[in-house]
Amino acid sequence: MAETTSRVLQLLGLLQSRRVWSGEELAERLGVTTRSVRRDIERLRELGYPVLASKGHGGGYQLGAGAALPPLLLDPDEAVAMAVCLRLAAGGSVAGVGESALRALSKLDQVMPSRLRSQVAAVHDATVTLTSSDSPVEPDVLMTLARACRDRERVSASYVDRAGTASQRRLEPYQLVTTGRRWYLLAYDRDRGDWRSLRLDRMRDVAAQGSTFASRDAPDAAAYVRRSISASPYRYVARVRFFAPEHVVAQHFSPASVSIEPDGPGACIVTAGADDPEMMLFYFVKVGCEFEVIEPAEVAEAAVSVAERLRRAANRP
Template identity: 80%
Template sequence: MSETTGRVLQLLGLLQGRRVWTGEELADRLGVTTRSVRRDIDRLRELGYPVHASPGHGGGYQLGAGAALPPLLLDPDEAVAMAVCLRVAAGGSVAGVGESALRALSKLDQVMPAKLRSQVGAVHDTTVTLGAATDSPVDPDVLMTLARASRDREHVTAGYVDVRGNVSQRRLEPYQLVTTGRRWYLLCFDRDRSDWRSLRLDRMSEVRALGSTFVAREAPDAASYVRRAISSSPYRYVARVRYFAPEHVVARTFPGASAVIEADGPDACIVTAGADDPERMVPWLAMPGCDFEVLEPSEVIDAVRVVADRIARAAR
């Protein structure tokens, strides 16, 4: 790297670290003349960085907001702090930012030296978060390994415990990570079962990227696949229920991860959802506050009659 290029990068880092600098302050920090500072400011502007200059007392050089986010220059302490915060956010403690935090963490981790990466792990391992939004915490290293493997189309092996407690070893082609806000899932192709699977990350262990790559298959839509899988496949009973209300009205009650909702004309919709106990499912089905009918299965239809009779007796 040339001396001028290195100085321009150092100048960019200074401008990102403080709101306003005078030309004299920058010249002193960089060990150059104010004329050299002006030339370096012009180079930054040519590269697309909006550096503003204001004259007079209290004025100076200021890095403004541009149309695109410029690359950030972080010192080691800042990089460690940012990575720790992103790990916490990716774990679900900040609603709605899990996937974005994971993408940012993946980019930062890619360029972070091994020494700093170990510092991040040490800080995270010795930190306890109270009141996290998820009841199924995921090891950040598992998140990072699967994020990188999905991006690079790299084979993965992992241990997995299914909903019935069965333990198995999986050979996977990872495609995409999906978060519901409470849990993380991986859309992947299971090489031993020759089929697509959605796996909960908190049930995975000993996740290893093998280094070998695979040719991408035509994959299903990750969000739709995971939504269908977690709303029905883990449960003994899967109900189909017609609600006599528009889809958007019923959707206010059922989170996207708990049920699949499909329009059935302008004034009705069909909800597909699962449960292990039909009677416990009935009050949940009644939550939208509109008329509905259970189409299948018979066990849930019978449970509606039983619960309705019980409520009628309580009313008398």
């Protein structure tokens, strides 16, 4: 049975390496009869691999596209190349690619032998990537946290907050969230007894503790991180009603910087944070729609002050 399984895997590798193989070519490569090749082809089909067969000149066996993606068989060089590409993609800024690349890399890393993993690390260490991101994240940090989220494994890390204060964290990681520019972790902080949103580029010495935790009733990761980004770090959090539909106003803001909720058929409410009320108003004015400040009073007062200043500027000869 072990010999048959090995031969079937070898057959799969041959089918993935070239578009079409004749039965005689496969039999010669595998050292078996064409009848054995036909039986092994049927075994691959039972496992979900769509192996097509065609007769006549130029015909033979061919690996086709199926309704589902079956497992891939990679040789060592292919595995290293794929892992390197996935590492680069996971740290990139292409919308929707980073998170998928990270999941794929996590699966590949789980089964990759240590000698190949060291080759991937060597290539990565020797490579410098020019990127527009101002908050690069180490791939090993991404990998450690992705595995911890998947396996419900506790981690420890040192963290530097927005004010520059360093602290040690004991965390139960739940989910990674990317905004395209930055990565965030939704985790339960065991020392603070509450949920936290942590920027990965501010985390150091991330280490899995080898012990698992029971799942908690977690908040929605994307919504929690969005609220944390748009409100909690700032001195002032404003709620502003725009007299325009949500999809019109949303075009002028980054999804990671504000939260927008509909307020009837022709209006919406934007929640955003800033340390300077006047600076916040300039972003609201740039939308080009009528709006009113709901709260706080400091932002409303800043609107009056800025309006008076602009009115005086317009009346000067």
